[in-house]
Amino acid sequence: MKNKMIILYITLELYPYAYGSGVHAYEVCRKLAEIGHKVIILTTGDLKQAAYEKWNNIEIYRLRFPLFLYYNQLNPILFWILGKKILNKINADVLIGHGFESSLFIKYSKIPIKIYKAVGTMIVQKRVRPEITWMDKVGKLGFHLNSMIEKIACIHSTRIIAISKTIKNELIENYKINPNKVHIIYNGINLNRFKIKNKTQNKNGNKIVLYVGRLSSIKGPQLILKIIPDIVKDYKNVRFHFIGNGPLYKYFKAISKRSPYIKIKRFIPHYNIPEIYAYSDLCIIPSYYEPFGLVALEAIASRTPILASNVGGLSEILKGYDEDVLIPIENLEILKNRVSSILTNDRGKISQKKAKDFLENNYSWKKNAIKTLKIIDMIKKKMDN
Secondary structure (H helix, E strand, O other): OOOOOEEEEEEOOOOOOOOOHHHHHHHHHHHHHHHOOEEEEEEEOOOOOOOEEEEOOEEEEEEOOOOOOOOOOHHHHHHHHHHHHHHOOOOOOEEEEEOHHHHHHHHHOOOOEEEEEEOOOHHHHHHHOOOOOHHHHHHHHHHHHHHHHHHHHHHHOOEEEEOOHHHHHHHHHHHOOOHHHEEEOOOOOOHHHOOOOOOOOOOOOOEEEEEEOOOOHHHOHHHHHHHHHHHHHHOOOEEEEEEOOOOOHHHHHHHHHHOOOEEEEOOOOHHHHHHHHHOOOEEEEOOOOOOOOHHHHHHHHOOOOEEEEOOHHHHHHHOOOOHHHEEOOOOHHHHHHHHHHHHHHOOOOOOHHHHHHHHHHHOOHHHHHHHHHHHHHHHHHHHHO
16 A cells, blocks of 8 residues: 555553453554554553553554443443544544444544454353353343444444454344455464463472453353362362453452462563463463454464363364364363363473464464555545545
C-alpha cells in the first residue's frame, strides 16, 4: 500500500498490563507502525500510566475509569462516553475496533472505513460458561445484552476480522452475518520475546505445572484443581502455579493458603511472562471456550510442553502442530494421565526447530498486519469504484 494512513485502533486493554487481547492489540499496532502508518491507540489505563504517550509512530490515549467485572456492560458504555471526546479530535482514515467493547465507536464514528476485530462471540460464551460462583450466575444475565452490543459492531462495520475459523463460523451462525464480510486473520507470536532458558532455574528442584490466563470458570482452571490431589500422591515435588486475575481469584487464593502444592499470583506484567514459561515443565490450557489460544503459542515458543482442551481455536491451531496435546474437555482421567506421563518421562518435550518452524510459518504479527492492510486496500478500491 503506497499511501500511508492514520489508523485508529480501539481496545479496552493493552500490553503490558493485559494478556491475550492486550498483547494482540500492541503487537499488531507495532507492526502497522513499522510498515509506516501512523497508529493511534485509544485504550484504558490506571493512574500509574500516562494519559497520553508516544512510541515512535504510535500515539496512545488512555482513559481512566475503573473497569467493572469482566464483560460487564458498563465497560463499553463508559468507554464510549469518555472516549468520544478524543475520537472527535482524530482525523483517521481507518478505525479498527478490538472486541465488543468497541461497538459504540464503530456505530457512531464518521471514519469511512470501520473494521471490527472479533476475538470472541458473546452469545456462544453465555451458552458454554460453567457456573462456579455467584459472579458466574450474575454475569450470565448480562451476556444477552453483550451479544446485542456485539451485533452492533458486526452490522455497522465495513468488514470483520475474525481471529479463527471458529469465530467466523460463530458470527455467521448466531448473527446471520454475510460470510463474505468476515475475513480470518490468525494471531501471531513475537519470537524475540521468548528466549529459551535453563528450566532448572528458580525451581528448588520442583516440577512446575503452569496455568496462565483469566481466573474465570470458562477458562477451566478449576479443572486443574480437581486433579491435583491425585497428582501429588505420586509427585511430591510438583507445584501448580496459577498466574492471572478474575472472578475466581479469591476462591483460588483461599485454596492456595491450605495447600503447599498451589501457588497463585494475581498479575505479572506480560513482559515478565516469558520467564514464567521458561522455567515451567508443563502448561495446561483447560478452556471450555477459546477463540484462538495465544497462551498455547507462547508456551510452544518457550519449548514448554502443553496440554489443551480440544475446543474452538485451540483445536484449530494445535491440530496443525500435534494432536496428542489435545484433551476432551472435562475428561479428568485423560488429563491426569497425560500430566503424569509428562512429569515422569518429560514426554511432550518440544524440539526447538519444530517450534520455530511451526510458529514462523503460521503465526506472524507482521503477516497479520500485512493481511489487515490488504483488507483495507480492498475496501478502498471498492469505495472508489
